[in-house]
Amino acid sequence: MSLLQERPAPAHPPRLEGKEVLIGPDPSVCKVKGVMFGGRKQFLLDTLGEEGFIKLLAKLTPRTRGYAKTPLASSWCEFESLIELDRAIHEELKANYPNVLALIGAASAELGIGRVYKSLDSEELEKFLENNALFHNQYQKFGSVKFEKTPNGARMIYSAYPCYSPIFCGSAIGYFQESILRHGGANPTVTETKCQCHGDRTCTFELNWK
Ligand SMILES: [Zn+2]
Numbered sequence: 738m739s740l741l742q743e744r745p746a747p748a749h750p751p752r753l754e755g756k757e758v759l760i761g762p763d764p765s766v767c768k769v770k771g772v773m774f775g776g777r778k779q780f781l782l783d784t785l786g787e788e789g790f791i792k793l794l795a796k797l798t799p800r801t802r803g804y805a806k807t808p809l810a811s812s813w814c815e816f817e818s819l820i821e822l823d824r825a826i827h828e829e830l831k832a833n834y835p836n837v838l839a840l841i842g843a844a845s846a847e848l849g850i851g852r853v854y855k856s857l858d859s860e861e862l863e864k865f866l867e868n869n870a871l872f873h874n875q876y877q878k879f880g881s882v883k884f885e886k887t888p889n890g891a892r893m894i895y896s897a898y899p900c901y902s903p904i905f906c907g908s909a910i911g912y913f914q915e916s917i918l919r920h921g922g923a924n925p926t927v928t929e930t931k932c933q934c935h936g937d938r939t940c941t942f943e944l945n946w947k
Contacts, residue, residue: 801818
């Protein structure tokens with residue numbers, strides 16, 4: 738279970754309004770790595786159990802069901818399918834877990850990082866985030882990202898997305914929260930201050946842990 742899931746859920750669920758584009762002008766680039774489905778499968782098995790997982794799979798279209806059932810870490814999968822899965826998870830679990838989208842992102846970070854640092858290691862955390870930016874194109878075929886240090890932590894700036902969804906940004910918040918928690922940050926705040934789903938040129942996440 739992610740560290741985020743062990744904490745009390747925030748008072749307000751994420752805002753999910755905003756524009757969504759699931760297939761961009763060039764569908765061949767609107768793809769994400771299969772490893773993202775791996776984290777979701779683990780989260781669903783932990784949260785719903787085998788039977789609940791199979792019931793949820795039945796609600797998905799065949800392609801998305803295949804990705805969720807048998808995630809292939811290094812294959813490219815349609816962004817549209819990832820959002821379909823996340824929307825189904827949100828519908829299924831939002832009553833019990835209002836911040837379920839963040840928990841999905843946290844599960845991804847848990848899978849990717851594994852270890853938990855005993856005390857805050859800002860240097861390692863910065864290196865981790867910088868590597869996320871550096872290897873962005875191994876996880877997404879679209880967009881670019883810039884990592885910046887700030888006095889209170891860091892800023893991740895994503896831009897030039899041909900496809901986007903508030904669902905995706907909602908899970909990103911949990912991914913960053915879990916990344917900070919696993920590196921020993923005690924009280925992280927992660928805020929998306931600009932969002933392409935709201936007409937901004939970037940999705941900008943302010944990560945504060947210092
Ligand atoms: Zn956004």
